[in-house]
Amino acid sequence: MNYADLANAGVSDLPMYVPGKPIADVASEYGLPVEHVAKLASNENPFGPSPLAMEAVRECIGSMHLYPDGGACALRRAIADLRGVGEDAVMVGNGSNELIELMGHAFLRPGLEVVMGAQAFIVYKLVTRLFGATAVEVPMRDFGHDLEAMRRAITDRTRMVFVASPNNPTGIANDGDALLAFAKSLPEHVIFCFDEAYAEYLEAAPDLREAILAGHKVVCLRTFSKIYGLGGLRVGYAYGDLDLIALLERVRQPFNVNLIGQAAALAALEDVEFLEKCRGANNQGREQLSAGLRDLGLETWGGQANFVLTLVSDGARYFEALQKRGLIVRPLGGYGMHDFLRITIGRQDENERLLAEMGLLLSGDAKRKVG
Numbered sequence: 497m498n499y500a501d502l503a504n505a506g507v508s509d510l511p512m513y514v515p516g517k518p519i520a521d522v523a524s525e526y527g528l529p530v531e532h533v534a535k536l537a538s539n540e541n542p543f544g545p546s547p548l549a550m551e552a553v554r555e556c557i558g559s560m561h562l563y564p565d566g567g568a569c570a571l572r573r574a575i576a577d578l579r580g581v582g583e584d585a586v587m588v589g590n591g592s593n594e595l596i597e598l599m600g601h602a603f604l605r606p607g608l609e610v611v612m613g614a615q616a617f618i619v620y621k622l623v624t625r626l627f628g629a630t631a632v633e634v635p636m637r638d639f640g641h642d643l644e645a646m647r648r649a650i651t652d653r654t655r656m657v658f659v660a661s662p663n664n665p666t667g668i669a670n671d672g673d674a675l676l677a678f679a680k681s682l683p684e685h686v687i688f689c690f691d692e693a694y695a696e697y698l699e700a701a702p703d704l705r706e707a708i709l710a711g712h713k714v715v716c717l718r719t720f721s722k723i724y725g726l727g728g729l730r731v732g733y734a735y736g737d738l739d740l741i742a743l744l745e746r747v748r749q750p751f752n753v754n755l756i757g758q759a760a761a762l763a764a765l766e767d768v769e770f771l772e773k774c775r776g777a778n779n780q781g782r783e784q785l786s787a788g789l790r791d792l793g794l795e796t797w798g799g800q801a802n803f804v805l806t807l808v809s810d811g812a813r814y815f816e817a818l819q820k821r822g823l824i825v826r827p828l829g830g831y832g833m834h835d836f837l838r839i840t841i842g843r844q845d846e847n848e849r850l851l852a853e854m855g856l857l858l859s860g861d862a863k864r865k866v867g
């Protein structure tokens with residue numbers, strides 16, 4: 497009898513998340529100096545962490561022999577103030593990915609369905625499968641979530657529906673009023689998980705609190721991994737109805753968010769200046785990358801998050817070729833988008849380098865075709 501025979505049904509067949517390769521691995525694999533490798537693969541903040549967060553981390557490292565505040569009180573209070581909700585309407589997690597998994601712990605089981613976009617964040621499907629529920633994938637419209645089609649896909653067995661706006665990996669956002677109407681249109685047995693991982697990059701993020709207050713089942717998810725620049729510390733949060741948050745609290749580990757992460761996230765929330773700077777630079781970088789890629793003759797979707805999507809002939813090959821030159825981007829074969837690359841918007845110099853290398857690759861290809 498081997499381990500697979502002993503494992504729970506389906507465990508051996510679970511798909512796995514494939515993360516972007518760390519900079520150090522790419523450097524050693526291709527014999528490149530570490531400082532020559534730029535990671536434009538995981539939608540991390542190219543400007544690093546907020547300076548206030550770094551300061552807060554330095555201040556708390558002497559306390560890391562102590563368990564963190566299990567209730568994350570200070571952080572939850574600050575988040576509640578920012579979002580305009582009560583403290584008990586907020587829960588923090590080990591990244592928002594943990595909160596997605598906790599939603600599964602609390603609400604999913606075999607026989608239930610989860611509705612999601614066909615090119616939505618892959619973690620929705622992984623968590624659905626983890627709990628033996630069925631993923632119902634709805635085709636997208638122009639790379640955005642087709643809310644009407646998603647509404648039509650809802651049955652008596654549906655327990656959850658996921659929408660990310662802007663969506664990853666496509667970058668397309670849905671209209672705020674349409675999202676609110678969607679939330680209000682859902683039947684009582686369906687929970688709307690609204691993933692706002694990139695909301696801070698929008699000029700005006702949709703606000704679903706009105707639906708929550710009116711008793712519609714909505715949970716909003718946010719993260720410190722993107723604009724706040726704290727991906728390495730794993731902090732995210734959920735806000736929603738008190739009864740929902742109370743259930744999620746029951747299925748988490750006692751100290752799910754670590755001490756350093758709590759301190760850094762709390763300080764990052766206060767660093768409004770850093771956030772504004774990153775949002776502005778991201779807008780400029782999006783223009784730079786989108787225009788540059790179009791000048792190279794590539795079809796490009798700028799979206800509204802911190803990455804752009806572009807159509808190349810063979811995503812995996814371009815990914816490999818760029819990686820060899822010290823630029824890590826994301827091929828999208830895992831999303832069935834084999835001809836696409838997702839490129840995180842970097843600093844101006846990183847974007848320039850990406851465009852220059854893409855130009856070289858494309859002209860090399862063109863010559864080969866002519867020859």
Ligand SMILES: *Cc1c(COP(=O)(O)O)cnc(C)c1O
Pocket residue numbers: 539590591592593594617660663664691693718719720721722727730731732
């Ligand atoms: C990056 C991302 C997250 C954030 O995950 P964390 O676990 O908080 O790092 C969540 N949802 C989407 C759609 C993302 O792209």
